[in-house]
Amino acid sequence: MDVRFDGKTALITGGARGIGYATARLLAEGGAKLALVDINGELVEASARKLAAETRAQVIGVRADITSEDAVSGMIAQVKAQLGAVDIFVSSAAVLDDKLFLESTSADWKRMIDVCLYGPMMCLHKLLPDMVARRYGRVICIASDAARVGQARLSYYAAAKGGVIALVKSVAQEVSKGGVTLNIVAPGATNTELRQERETRMRAEMGEEKYQRRLRTVLRMYPTGRIGEPEDIASTIAFLASGQASWITGQVVSVNGGFAMP
Ligand SMILES: NC(=O)c1ccc[n+]([C@@H]2O[C@H](COP(=O)([O-])OP(=O)(O)OC[C@H]3O[C@@H](n4cnc5c(N)ncnc54)[C@H](O)[C@@H]3O)[C@@H](O)[C@H]2O)c1
DSSP states (O other), X not given: OOOOOTTOEEEEETTTSHHHHHHHHHHHHTTOEEEEEESOHHHHHHHHHHHHHHHXXXXXXXXXXXXXXXXXXXHHHXXXXXXXXXXXXXXXXXXXXXOOGGGOXXXXXXXXXXXXXXXXXXXXXXXXXXHHHHTOEEEEEEOOXXXXXXXXXXXXXXXXXXXXXXXXXXXXXXXXXXXXXXXXXXXXXXXXXXXXXXXXXXXXXXXXXXXXXXXXXXXXXXXXXXXXXXXXXXXXXHHHTSGGGTTOOSOEEEESTTSOOO
């Protein structure tokens, strides 16, 4: 099956790296115009240049902090002016915090909820009206299997992602009649900078022997015997973003190597 995105405009938050960038690459290869949005201005511009050079697609990099309503409004206006109305929205931007709940503070929770729930909600609220009016839209928000099965040390991250799942399912019930679909992709552990940064911290804290033991335990939880690569997740997102997925809405699709089978 040839999945194409010719003439479509895609906006990806957190598009400068990781799963967001891998998704951008697939959509660009399929003919889409891409807006990579990220809080890391230097990286997002470099990533946009790289993607444009490698795929010959029309790509822009936009620096924006999705926790700021003004920044989200400005970013969307810029994307519309440069690339046209947004057909595909992929919400990938996130932060991660590795702490026991009882060691966390309300400031930790607030930052997490701001980036991982309020930010996607704000982007969705501002992008949906055009999609509904144009009777076409594909929204894919990235959550996590941590929200489906729970995960120690990731409680408030999981809570924020659980909020995204509830939001997307509810909004899907409101707008899916008009050619707009909204879905969730819930990845298992995926080999991105976000994960690598966490692993580096853990390795330093635990020492090599304990870290290697933990790594073996983690791998045993994956029936496929490996953690994911960004491309493993991106291919499912690209399918959900395509015209072929027009009868899939309000779903949570786990892409997790068999880690959880809820
Ligand atoms: N990597 C994993 O193991 C894993 C597992 C489950 C779910 N996920 C989810 O997948 C998505 C992508 O994760 P990734 O591993 O590619 O992460 P990543 O850290 O590689 O990329 C996330 C990007 O989001 C950007 N970002 C952070 N805060 C932002 C803000 N306020 N405004 C705009 N941009 C911001 C970062 O600068 C970064 O470039 C996230 O939603 C993450 O929660 C990842």
